[in-house]
Amino acid sequence: MQPPLTVEGIEIAYGDQVLVKGFGLHVDAGESVALMGPSGSGKTSLLHCLVGLSRPAAGEIRIAGNPMTGVSAARRADARRGLIGTAYQTPDLLAEVNVAENVAITLLFEGAAREDALAAARRSLAAVGVEHLAERGVANLSGGEAQRVSLARALVRESMCLLVADEPTASLDGTNAVRLSDLMTGMVRERGIGAVIATHDQRVADRCDRVVELRDVTVR
Amino acid sequence: MNLAIWTVARRLALSTDRRQRWRQISIVAGALIATCAVLLAMSIIHLGLLTSDHTGARHPVVDSGESRMTVAVTGPILPDLSQFPVLWLDPAPGSEDDPAIIPPGLSALPAPGEAVLSPGLLARGYTAEDLGFAPSRAGTGLRHTIGDAGLASRSEGFVVARAPEGRSLGEHAIASSGFRGPGPRYPVETVLDVPAAGAAIVGAIWLLMLPALMVLTGSARAVSQVRTERAETLWRLGVRRRGIGLLVALETLVLATIGSALGVLLWGVAIAPRTHLPGIGASLLPGALDLPGLAVAAGVALVLLNATLAALWAKREPSRPRGGVSVLRVLPFAACLAVMTLAGWVPQLLRSDAGYDLGVTVLMVAGAGATITLPMAVPPLLGGMATVGRLLRQPTAWLAGRLVVARRSTLARPAVMAAVLVYLAGATTAMIAGLTENAPVSVLPSAQREVWVVTWADSRADDIDTAAERARQAGAETLAVTPTPAAEAGPEPSDGIVTTEDCAAARQFFGLDEQTMTCTNEEAAAPGLWFTVRFGSAENREGTISAAATGMLVSAPPGWTEADTLAVFSGLPVVNPWKVAGTSDFFSPVYDWLAGAMIAATGILAIGLVREIGDRVLVVVGERSRLLRAGLRDGESDWVYGLATLLPMAVALPLGYLSARIFAANGTGYAVTADSVDIVAMVAALVAGLTAAVVALTLWWQRRIDTGRGES
Ligand SMILES: Nc1ncnc2c1ncn2[C@@H]1O[C@H](COP(=O)(O)OP(=O)(O)OP(=O)(O)O)[C@@H](O)[C@H]1O
Ligand SMILES: [Mg+2]
Numbered sequence: 001m002q003p004p005l006t007v008e009g010i011e012i013a014y015g016d017q018v019l020v021k022g023f024g025l026h027v028d029a030g031e032s033v034a035l036m037g038p039s040g041s042g043k044t045s046l047l048h049c050l051v052g053l054s055r056p057a058a059g060e061i062r063i064a065g066n067p068m069t070g071v072s073a074a075r076r077a078d079a080r081r082g083l084i085g086t087a088y089q090t091p092d093l094l095a096e097v098n099v100a101e102n103v104a105i106t107l108l109f110e111g112a113a114r115e116d117a118l119a120a121a122r123r124s125l126a127a128v129g130v131e132h133l134a135e136r137g138v139a140n141l142s143g144g145e146a147q148r149v150s151l152a153r154a155l156v157r158e159s160m161c162l163l164v165a166d167e168p169t170a171s172l173d174g175t176n177a178v179r180l181s182d183l184m185t186g187m188v189r190e191r192g193i194g195a196v197i198a199t200h201d202q203r204v205a206d207r208c209d210r211v212v213e214l215r216d217v218t219v220r
Numbered sequence: 221m222n223l224a225i226w227t228v229a230r231r232l233a234l235s236t237d238r239r240q241r242w243r244q245i246s247i248v249a250g251a252l253i254a255t256c257a258v259l260l261a262m263s264i265i266h267l268g269l270l271t272s273d274h275t276g277a278r279h280p281v282v283d284s285g286e287s288r289m290t291v292a293v294t295g296p297i298l299p300d301l302s303q304f305p306v307l308w309l310d311p312a313p314g315s316e317d318d319p320a321i322i323p324p325g326l327s328a329l330p331a332p333g334e335a336v337l338s339p340g341l342l343a344r345g346y347t348a349e350d351l352g353f354a355p356s357r358a359g360t361g362l363r364h365t366i367g368d369a370g371l372a373s374r375s376e377g378f379v380v381a382r383a384p385e386g387r388s389l390g391e392h393a394i395a396s397s398g399f400r401g402p403g404p405r406y407p408v409e410t411v412l413d414v415p416a417a418g419a420a421i422v423g424a425i426w427l428l429m430l431p432a433l434m435v436l437t438g439s440a441r442a443v444s445q446v447r448t449e450r451a452e453t454l455w456r457l458g459v460r461r462r463g464i465g466l467l468v469a470l471e472t473l474v475l476a477t478i479g480s481a482l483g484v485l486l487w488g489v490a491i492a493p494r495t496h497l498p499g500i501g502a503s504l505l506p507g508a509l510d511l512p513g514l515a516v517a518a519g520v521a522l523v524l525l526n527a528t529l530a531a532l533w534a535k536r537e538p539s540r541p542r543g544g545v546s547v548l549r550v551l552p553f554a555a556c557l558a559v560m561t562l563a564g565w566v567p568q569l570l571r572s573d574a575g576y577d578l579g580v581t582v583l584m585v586a587g588a589g590a591t592i593t594l595p596m597a598v599p600p601l602l603g604g605m606a607t608v609g610r611l612l613r614q615p616t617a618w619l620a621g622r623l624v625v626a627r628r629s630t631l632a633r634p635a636v637m638a639a640v641l642v643y644l645a646g647a648t649t650a651m652i653a654g655l656t657e658n659a660p661v662s663v664l665p666s667a668q669r670e671v672w673v674v675t676w677a678d679s680r681a682d683d684i685d686t687a688a689e690r691a692r693q694a695g696a697e698t699l700a701v702t703p704t705p706a707a708e709a710g711p712e713p714s715d716g717i718v719t720t721e722d723c724a725a726a727r728q729f730f731g732l733d734e735q736t737m738t739c740t741n742e743e744a745a746a747p748g749l750w751f752t753v754r755f756g757s758a759e760n761r762e763g764t765i766s767a768a769a770t771g772m773l774v775s776a777p778p779g780w781t782e783a784d785t786l787a788v789f790s791g792l793p794v795v796n797p798w799k800v801a802g803t804s805d806f807f808s809p810v811y812d813w814l815a816g817a818m819i820a821a822t823g824i825l826a827i828g829l830v831r832e833i834g835d836r837v838l839v840v841v842g843e844r845s846r847l848l849r850a851g852l853r854d855g856e857s858d859w860v861y862g863l864a865t866l867l868p869m870a871v872a873l874p875l876g877y878l879s880a881r882i883f884a885a886n887g888t889g890y891a892v893t894a895d896s897v898d899i900v901a902m903v904a905a906l907v908a909g910l911t912a913a914v915v916a917l918t919l920w921w922q923r924r925i926d927t928g929r930g931e932s
Contacts, residue, residue, distance in 0.1 A: 077853050092849040096626040097619070106851035108615040153851070 002065030003028055004162045004194025005050070010059035012045050019045055023059070025212060027162070027194035032185040034205035035198040037214030043198040046214070047166050050196060051084050052076030064161045081106055085154030089167040091146040093138040093153075100125065100134040103153045124152040128183055144176040151180070155187060163188060163195040169204055181207040225463055229470035232450055242838060243444035246831060247475035248482070250439025251523055255483025257432030257824060258519045260491055261424035263509040268420020270508055271372045271412065277324045278307070278370050278378075279405035283397035288315040290393035292677065294796040295410040296351075296782045297661070299805040300344050303410040304377025306335075306351075308794050310389045311382075320398035323380050325370020330356035333791065335381035339365040339374050340413075340503070350783045352790035353381055368505050373414045374495065375503035387793045390677025413502040413809035418581070426588040427644065427817040428824075433526050434595070434640065435828030438633060440472055440527040441534035442831070443838050447471065465532055472531035473524060480520050487516075499819070500812040546600060552589075553597035553875075557882055559586035564886030580890050583883070587647060590879045594643065595636040598872045602628040605867050616856065620863035628868075630839070634832035634911070635868035639876035641825040642907050646880025646900035648818035650893035652811065658891035661806040663799050664748050669731025670780045670802035673701060673715065673751075675771040677794035684769050691788045696776035697729060700769040704752060718773055719756040720744070726753050729775045730801050749800065773800070781805070830914065836865055837918045858919045865915050869908060877904040 005027040012020040019042040027033050035043050048054045050061060052068045061068040063083045068076055080086075093102045101108070103121035108114065125131045128148045133141065141149065147168060154163055163184065169177035181197075181204045188195045197208060205211045232240070280291045292308040311321055311329060322329055330336055335353035337346065342365050348355035360367030366378060383389055394406050415423060451464050459467075491497075492511065495504045511519075563586060566579030602624055609621020624631050664671075676683070688698045701716040720726040723739035730737060730746065737746040744753040751773070774785050774797075782797050782805070789795040799805070840861045847857040880900045887893030 081851060081853070086849070086851075088849060092846055094619075094846065094850055096622040102850070105619075108618070109852060109856050111615070 001029065002062070004031075004064055005196065006060075006062045007050070008060045010046070010049065010061065011057045012042055012049060013057045020056075020214065023214075025196075027196060029161075029192045029194060030189045031210065032188045032195040032197060032208040034208035034211045035196055035214060036200070036205055036211055039200075041214045043214055044166055047164055047196065047198055050162075051086060051164050052080050081110075082157070082159050083161050085157065085160045085163045087147070087150045087154045087163070087165040087168045089170045091150035093141075093146060093149060095137070095139055097138075098134070099130075099136050099138055099141070099149050102138060102149060103156050105153070107156065120156055120158075121152070124156040125149070127155065127187065128152045143171050144180070147172060147176075147180055148183070151184065151187075155191075161193045163193060163197075165195065165197045167199055168197065169199065169201055174203070177201055178203055178207070185209075225459075225467050226470060228450065228454075229467050230474055232447060232467070233471045233474035235446060237446045240444050240446040242834065243442040243447065244475055246439040246442035246834075247472060247527065248479040249827075250436045250442075250831070251476040251479025251527055252483045252486070253824060253827065254432040254436035254523045254526070255480045255520060256487050256491070257428045257820070258523055259484070259487040259511065259516060260820075261428040261432075262511055262515055262519050263487075263491055264415065264420050264424040264428070265417075266511055266515075267504060267508045268415050268417040268424075270505065271414050271420070272417035274324070274369065274505075275372050275409055275412070275416065276405065277399065279408050280307075280309075280394070280396035280399060281401055281403040282406050283395055283403060286397050287395040288312055288318055288398050289321045289396050290389045291396050291406060292389045292393045292794045293406075293408050294794060296786060296797055297799065297805045298344075298346070298377065298782055301340070301377040302805065302807045302809060303661070304338075304341075304379070305408045305410050306379040306381055307408050308381050308383060308389050308393075310393065310793075318398065320400050321396075323366075323370055323399055325360055325367035326358045326380060327360050328358045330358045330380065330382040332382050332386075333384040334358075335379050336364065336366050338371060338376055338378035339363075340376045341365075341379070343375065343503075346783060350787065351379065352786040352788075352795065353379075356382075371505060372412050372416075373502045373504055373508075375501065376413050383793045384791050388678045389794050392677065393794070411808055411810070413812075414504065414508075415810070415813055419810075422581075422584045422588065423813070423817055426584070426591065427648065427821040430588065430591050431640070431644065431821045431824040431828070433523075434591075434637070435824055435831070436523065436526055437530040438637065438828055438832050438835070440476070440530035441633075441835075443835055445842070468531050469528045472528050476524050476527035480523050483523070484516060484520060497816065499816045502809065502812070549600050550597045553593035556586045556590040556593050557879065560590065560879075560882050560886050564889050567889070576890065580892060583886055583890070583892070587883050590883075591640055591643065594639055594872075594875060594879065595632075597875065598632040598636050598639065598868065599628040601871050601875075602632060602868055605871070608867070616859045616863060619860050620867055623860065623864040624867050631836075631864060632868050632872070634829060634836055634865060635872035637825055637829040637832050638869055638907050638911050639872035641822055641829060642873055642876030642900075642904045643879045643883075644821045644825065645818065645903040645907070646877065647883045647893075648814060648821065649899045649903060650880065650884035650887065650895065652814050652818065653894035653899060654887065654892055655808045655811050655814065657894035659804075659806055659808065661799075661804060662748065663804040663806075664730070664732065664736070664746060664801035665803070666731035666801040667778065667803075669729070669775050670778060671730055671773060671775045671800045672782070672785050672797045673771055673773050673800050674785060674789055674795060674797045676789060676792040676796065679770075683792060684772060687772060687789055687792075690790075691774055691776075694776075694784065694788060696774050696780065696784075696788070698775070699729065699773040701751070701771040701773060703770050714752055715750040716770060717752045717754060719754045722755050726755070729773075731775070732801065751800075778802070829911065833865070833911070833914050833918060836861075836915075840919070862915055862919055866912060869911060873904055873908050877901065880904075 003026060005025065007023065007025040010020060010023040011018065037043055049056045056069060059069065063079055066079050066083065068079060100118050100121045103124055104117040107117035107120060122131060122134055125134055128151050130145060130148045133145060133149065169180050172180060184195060184197065185207050197204065199205055289309055289311045294306045295303045296306060297303045315321060316329065326336055333354050334356035335348050336356045336359040337348055339361055342363060357364045359365045366380060371378065396406065451467060454464055492509055494509055495506055560583055563579050563583035566582060567575035605624040606621045609617045684700055691698045699718040701718055703716050704714040720729060723744055726744040727737050732746055737744055742755055774788065776784065785797045786795055844857050847860060877900060884893045884895045884900060888895050
């Protein structure tokens, strides 16, 4: 089986400013990697490359063997949707539809039958422990609840093999941050997928299998 | 605190932050357009009041008691002027020098047989002699024309003529006490080339003011992230709601004042001093479009108040999605449609002539009312969109439907602008079509001859011979008309009997071909020709030229105008030519004004529509990333937002179309409109297509920018 993520010799630059150079990373199945580094070191930029929202200046990225570099934007979008689940600091839920529909949204847009998509959403919500919120609107969810729903959305797809999270706990208090990290790493292990979690929080990093500092490049 | 808020408001208004740019442009341009449109509307109302004032003053007072003169009115038609009134006066013996009978714009009564022409006639090259009169120097205007006090415009046709020596104005003339004092007045007007008060007020408010204020209302709500952030920060810092309201009001006021000031300047330079408006043929009286300072101030105050209130109202609207919008908000619009429908029935209901004017007024007021109430009616009707989206069983439609329902107030705005655009374009088109369809003059088309029937008053035995001889010398043929004896009168109306030698002569005289004019052994007939055309010998025809004749047919080669015909009858009183066959020279000068109003209304609303779509695009740019982060693709999110913008159109455009159709259908009875289904539908389709194209284009453009950024 292909590893969830392999990164080789990545270089990220904005104009003349080279942010990341010669960066490599290998994430195994069931493994959660914490991505740390000072503010402005390029964590978010790197994650954008991983999910194919932008292209690195050089280097190679593969998600479960599928190249994310040197392919068209459409191919990257397919991989992003099929293979990657994402969670961000702000949960970015759509206020116009309810919790279950939020989780099921990409399935719905792929033409899955409504009932099947909503059932998958409920399973995913159950896995992160918030099945009872399924029919609620998103406007009045607490921060922790919203993050869990966001995580359920990231994990809803059976085919996904990499979780990419950018400071998912930044807006949560200590207890909730720890709980969510446990939940993420537990799910990753259970489903045998990989995870890259950018964070400033040492307690989150402690719960991951490995910590990668973005400063010391060429870590492998 | 107030000073602090003022400082923040001013800084915010004039901020150099690029995210505030759209709002700045929106409000300044919106206030500029609105100020110009409102002041132009007021100028046109001023013009209308002036018109009604001046025309009212030249209508003689009908008087049965103290009669100082008799009056009569004829309405000749000239090719470059359409129809214009000739006011014939005949002072009663002893009243010749009474100042009460001097019409406005004249310093004295013209001498017998003389006439004073309007400057509009003179400008088109006509002299008194051309129209069969002797020139008079009684006019107070330039080159002895009628002075401004007796004119609706400098370009209109109008003649004041005095009865020839020894002739009266006939038994149908009206007794009058002059041009001063109270009492009912005898109408003189035919077709004016400037609007009178009623039309000016309704037209200017409906087609200029309302669209402009609607666009301004949208502009004042223009999105600005900077302002939202600033207000939120202040709120968190503990500034009260009232204080934030004040901030919003002041910020809007600063921007709107800049726009308004530019608007006043533009109006003052480009409109107020003018005597011509672009696209409109009429030459106005000097100062007709100028306004007193107080009126200008009131117009500006209206614009600023509208902008400020709209901005405050927008702030009160929750930005977060919320539940129901009351269905009651549909009622005012429904009421306007109902009243419009009812307006068509007013004359039948009242069974009087007063019903006509009342009906037209009700129709116009309800028509204007529908313009204001239509925007209110759309958001509640969008509630059904969620169901439509779900029924389409299509995720894009489903999500777009949800977006529409959750944000119906904001998403309705571009649709509402488009709907009002369709409505006003449709309503004005129907009115313009009504002008041609309901033209009061019908002429049998002929390319060979120009044929008139001419009548006059106080006929003398040799009038016919004199006129016939003059016509012959000028190159025209004539036939005397005798009235149809009551015994011979059939079910069809008859304008009298004429006698020609034979069928060929009749066809030649009227310039009609065999298909149009059909003959029996005794008579010739043509559809639309109400004369009985008989065949008879020359002696027979001589015989008819007698005291029995009531009028005369004049048949002239092409190129003759009604002026040439008038000249033939020079010296006769109340000469009234009416074209029977040939080319029709009648046109409605109102056409210019309606077309101008339509272009102004649709132009203003089109700007508003583009601006509202611009607002949408800004919001979408902000929200697009929301959908992308939720896992949707570029194309999918474009479709969702495209549909969310277009779905409300599917509700609003039919409403606009329906309103235009109801207006058109109920105006036909008053000859105000023609119910032109095709044109209104075409306008609606055009607007819908245009909007879809603009939405598609902006999304595509936005995506190109996004992609470009992503690939950098
Ligand atoms: N589109 C861009 N164009 C130019 N510079 C950019 C762009 N995006 C990010 N940068 C710059 O690149 C650097 C790294 O940004 P990035 O967001 O990746 O940092 P980060 O490690 O995620 O920081 P933080 O911990 O604060 O989130 C910053 O200096 C940022 O200003
Ligand atoms: Mg970051």
